[in-house]
Amino acid sequence: MRCPFCGFEETQVKDSRPSEDNSAIRRRRFCPACGSRFTTFERVQLRELTVIKKDKSKTPFDRDKLQRSITIAVRKRPISSEQVELIVNSIQRQLEVSGENEIPSGQIGEMVMEALSGLDPVAYVRFASVYRDFREAKDFKAFISSLEAVAEAGPLEGKENVKNEN
Numbered sequence: 001m002r003c004p005f006c007g008f009e010e011t012q013v014k015d016s017r018p019s020e021d022n023s024a025i026r027r028r029r030f031c032p033a034c035g036s037r038f039t040t041f042e043r044v045q046l047r048e049l050t051v052i053k054k055d056k057s058k059t060p061f062d063r064d065k066l067q068r069s070i071t072i073a074v075r076k077r078p079i080s081s082e083q084v085e086l087i088v089n090s091i092q093r094q095l096e097v098s099g100e101n102e103i104p105s106g107q108i109g110e111m112v113m114e115a116l117s118g119l120d121p122v123a124y125v126r127f128a129s130v131y132r133d134f135r136e137a138k139d140f141k142a143f144i145s146s147l148e149a150v151a152e153a154g155p156l157e158g159k160e161n162v163k164n165e166n
């Protein structure tokens with residue numbers, strides 16, 4: 001595995017253990033050239049998934065991209081990278097077992113919003129505002145007032161959303 005910092009090819013594995021939910025092997029690596037440490041994950045890929053974007057173009061499902069988009073939404077919120085990892089794992093698994101090879105990007109967005117709605121309202125609103133692409137302030141206001149209606153009706157669900165479905 002090449003060092004992502006300096007490009008050195010011969011990085012060393014320092015430690016290898018299952019991830020928290022046992023769906024991956026986490027390897028801690030060390031680069032002897034620049035001294036950087038980084039982590040890689042080895043996981044099962046059951047099927048090749050294709051995402052159909054809003055403009056109908058197709059792109060391979062990119063787990064890292066999904067993880068990045070959620071990470072941006074939860075920035076400075078009390079949500080750990082492990083929790084983000086669990087959301088991504090859960091979504092990927094649900095998609096893999098869904099039987100569909102081609103998945104509309106909107107479906108993935110809805111799954112992320114569902115998971116975030118149970119975790120953190122701020123992260124949820126951030127993700128939704130990017131994903132739903134609010135063009136006008138009134139769109140955002142309408143969305144916020146729908147959230148307030150939900151909040152008045154009772155607390156958002158607990159953390160069940162990120163638990164493994166299988």
Ligand SMILES: [Zn+2]
Pocket residue numbers: 003004005006007008031032033034035036
């Ligand atoms: Zn390096």
